[in-house]
Amino acid sequence: MDYFLQQLINGLSLGAIYGLIAxxxxxxxxxxxxINFAHGEIYMIGSFVALITFLAIGALGITWVPLALxxxxxxxxxxxxxxxxxxxxxxxxxxxxxPRLAPLIxxxxxxxxxxxxxxxxxxxxxxxxxxxxxxxxxxxxGAVSVSYVRLxxxxxxxxxxxxxxxxxxxxxxxxxxxxxxxxKKMAGLLGVNVDRVISLxxxxxxxxxxxxxxxxxxxxxxxxxxxxxxxxVKSFTAAVLGGVGSLPGAMLGGVVIGLxxxxxxxxxGSEWKDVATFSILVLVLIFRPTxxxxxxxxxxx
Amino acid sequence: xxxxxxxxxxxxxxxxxxxxxxxxxxxxxxAAADVKLGLAGPVTGQYASFMEQMRRGADLAVADLNAAGGxxxxxxxxxxxxxxxDPKQAVAVANRFVADGVQAVVGHFxxxxxxxxxxxxxxxxxxxxxPASTNPTITERGLTNMFRVCGRDDQAAGVAAxxxxxxxxxxxxxxxxxxxxxxxxxxxGVRAELAQQDRNVVLFEGITQGERDFSSLxxxxxxxxxxxxxxxxxxxxxGLLVRQASEQGLKARFVAGDGxxxxxxxxxxxxxxxxxxxxxxxxxxxxxGTADLVQRFRSAGFEPEGFTLYTYAAVKVLADxxxxxxxxxxxxxxxALRAGTYHTVLGDIRFDRKGDPNSEPFxxxxxxxxxxxxxx
Numbered sequence: 001m002d003y004f005l006q007q008l009i010n011g012l013s014l015g016a017i018y019g020l021i022a023x024x025x026x027x028x029x030x031x032x033x034x035i036n037f038a039h040g041e042i043y044m045i046g047s048f049v050a051l052i053t054f055l056a057i058g059a060l061g062i063t064w065v066p067l068a069l070x071x072x073x074x075x076x077x078x079x080x081x082x083x084x085x086x087x088x089x090x091x092x093x094x095x096x097x098x099p100r101l102a103p104l105i106x107x108x109x110x111x112x113x114x115x116x117x118x119x120x121x122x123x124x125x126x127x128x129x130x131x132x133x134x135x136x137x138x139x140x141x142g143a144v145s146v147s148y149v150r151l152x153x154x155x156x157x158x159x160x161x162x163x164x165x166x167x168x169x170x171x172x173x174x175x176x177x178x179x180x181x182x183x184k185k186m187a188g189l190l191g192v193n194v195d196r197v198i199s200l201x202x203x204x205x206x207x208x209x210x211x212x213x214x215x216x217x218x219x220x221x222x223x224x225x226x227x228x229x230x231x232x233v234k235s236f237t238a239a240v241l242g243g244v245g246s247l248p249g250a251m252l253g254g255v256v257i258g259l260x261x262x263x264x265x266x267x268x269g270s271e272w273k274d275v276a277t278f279s280i281l282v283l284v285l286i287f288r289p290t291x292x293x294x295x296x297x298x299x300x301x
Numbered sequence: 302x303x304x305x306x307x308x309x310x311x312x313x314x315x316x317x318x319x320x321x322x323x324x325x326x327x328x329x330x331x332a333a334a335d336v337k338l339g340l341a342g343p344v345t346g347q348y349a350s351f352m353e354q355m356r357r358g359a360d361l362a363v364a365d366l367n368a369a370g371g372x373x374x375x376x377x378x379x380x381x382x383x384x385x386x387d388p389k390q391a392v393a394v395a396n397r398f399v400a401d402g403v404q405a406v407v408g409h410f411x412x413x414x415x416x417x418x419x420x421x422x423x424x425x426x427x428x429x430x431x432p433a434s435t436n437p438t439i440t441e442r443g444l445t446n447m448f449r450v451c452g453r454d455d456q457a458a459g460v461a462a463x464x465x466x467x468x469x470x471x472x473x474x475x476x477x478x479x480x481x482x483x484x485x486x487x488x489x490g491v492r493a494e495l496a497q498q499d500r501n502v503v504l505f506e507g508i509t510q511g512e513r514d515f516s517s518l519x520x521x522x523x524x525x526x527x528x529x530x531x532x533x534x535x536x537x538x539x540g541l542l543v544r545q546a547s548e549q550g551l552k553a554r555f556v557a558g559d560g561x562x563x564x565x566x567x568x569x570x571x572x573x574x575x576x577x578x579x580x581x582x583x584x585x586x587x588x589x590g591t592a593d594l595v596q597r598f599r600s601a602g603f604e605p606e607g608f609t610l611y612t613y614a615a616v617k618v619l620a621d622x623x624x625x626x627x628x629x630x631x632x633x634x635x636x637a638l639r640a641g642t643y644h645t646v647l648g649d650i651r652f653d654r655k656g657d658p659n660s661e662p663f664x665x666x667x668x669x670x671x672x673x674x675x676x677x
Contacts, residue, residue, distance in 0.1 A: 006520045007520055010517050011517070013516075014514050014516070125565060126537055126565060128540075128568040128569050131548075131571065136550065138550075142550070147548055147549075216513065220513045220514070220541060220544075220545075221569075222540065222569045224537075227513065230511050230512070230513075261514075261517065262516070262517045263517075266517045266520060266521055269506050270477075270506050270507065270509075270517070271507050
């Protein structure tokens with residue numbers, strides 16, 4: 001039981017990270033119908049900005065941890081949003097009316113560019129961060145042990161997901177986003193600034209990826225220019241599993257993948273973990289081609 | 302180094318060989334009065350610092366030889382060539398050595414260069430002694446001209462397993478590897494050796510390179526109550542694993558291979574790196590009787606670290622064998638190398654039939670406070 005609980009918490013915290021990144025994929029897909037393959041790199045940049053900010057404020061002599069974390073989070077979200085906005089502006093907007101394949105290639109190119117850009121700027125070596133928030137919560141006489149950072153990740157993810165769902169469902173920006181998702185041309189005719197809405201969608205996705213990047217930095221304490229690739233693939237899978245275009249779906253997909261990975265490596269072995277994940281993805285897509293929470297696409301006439 | 306082996310230049314070798322032979326006919330051979338030794342390695346590229354070590358070692362060894370009258374009364378000259386750790390370039394270098402009348406070779410550095418180059422030397426009848434290439438394949442191809450003064454990767458596994466047993470680190474052992482040629486190879490070696498020693502390996506598992514999260518694996522190791530974890534792989538995954546294990550309160554000793562011999566491991570693992578052990582080449586600088594030589598390097602402004610003394614020893618072994626054989630001819634020289642015991646800065650070396658040294662090639666090191674030192 002304690003072992004099960006331990007793996008459950010491991011899986012949830014892993015899944016929360018996947019979910020946070022997956023939301024970025026799913027929002028962009030929902031609105032312009034394109035997979036933003038550079039999103040994993042945006043997340044990687046988020047964790048680099050967080051690390052650089054931490055070192056900078058450490059050099060300024062600020063040692064009060066809550067303040068340091070807050071500054072890290074804000075700086076990371078801010079800078080990463082600018083990257084998200086810029087990527088959309090230079091790599092996707094000029095291609096918006098092109099055939100679908102063109103922005104896809106552009107996205108892959110952007111991903112490679114950002115990766116190499118960080119590698120050149122920051123070097124290829126792994127960047128370590130000593131534990132800022134040490135300490136574990138232990139349950140059941142120490143049989144279950146989970147670090148506070150992991151717990152915080154789960155909580156922050158839940159809060160952000162609720163917040164963003166409300167933003168989409170309750171605010172005028174959210175209404176504009178849903179309008180663009182249904183019919184960009186019509187939304188434009190009715191006075192919605194489509195370009196601005198799309199830009200803001202990229203900014204929001206990037207900000208969430210920055211949160212994920214910072215949490216990963218805090219949990220694992222090591223980042224390098226290549227972390228975006230694997231995380232991007234897993235999170236994209238999470239978005240597809242949950243149903244591309246659905247926010248709660250992305251979260252659910254992330255958690256499901258996190259749990260599969262944790263339980264598979266916990267009870268079977270780390271060896272075939274990814275095979276298990278993708279087999280379940282295939283099974284789900286056979287029976288529900290639009291993913292767990294995706295709505296079937298209605299052909300517009 | 303050894304781990305970078307795998308790419309093969311054999312497709313190009315045939316052509317280059319023919320080219321080399323035609324060159325040999327054109328270029329006049331060196332003045333007969335000198336003994337020409339070739340030194341090949343990565344003068345350029347990311348491993349260039351290792352070639353600097355080899356070159357310093359060889360230069361001083363040749364200077365010492367000539368001061369003592371050379372080989373069989375003839376002056377020794379060193380011809381240096383750059384293979385850039387590229388198998389194709391290594392073959393070109395080998396052909397040029399043969400064409401230039403080089404009589405024996407010290408090198409190369411990367412196993413992936415040593416392997417194709419040594420085939421060229423074998424056909425030309427030259428002896429090659431490598432101070433640095435550790436891939437097992439090098440001496441497993443039945444070549445009679447191939448020798449090395451360093452250890453083999455598979456010996457590292459044996460040493461690690463024996464040390465786990467002899468230091469009695471624990472009864473319940475888990476083995477984790479990163480599925481790379483190097484990592485899985487050394488992990489399987491450790492498992493085989495532990496099986497012979499009748500130790501209980503409760504888990505043998507591969508992880509994915511590039512993975513960050515090992516919390517599930519750590520929870521499993523905790524549930525299995527392992528005392529010792531052997532990790533076959535490189536410093537990044539090892540550092541993350543060790544760090545997460547300590548965060549989750551896993552009380553096991555970690556042992557690994559030479560993939561951890563970089564300070565990057567300690568910066569990733571943080572304080573958790575203290576006490577992590579790994580196998581690595583013994584440092585000849587601490588050997589009895591090398592103090593004078595080490596001092597001479599230092600007074601010339603060079604710290605004889607890494608492969609410096611290995612290269613010094615390789616040149617000395619070749620020279621001593623040539624004196625014993627009274628010739629530089631390949632087959633006689635190789636027989637002499639296999640027959641004798643050679644006193645070097647690495648200790649006394651005897652070669653086996655395959656050309657591997659008999660010495661204990663790896664020792665156990667441990668991390669402490671961000672640096673590593675041999676364990677007593």
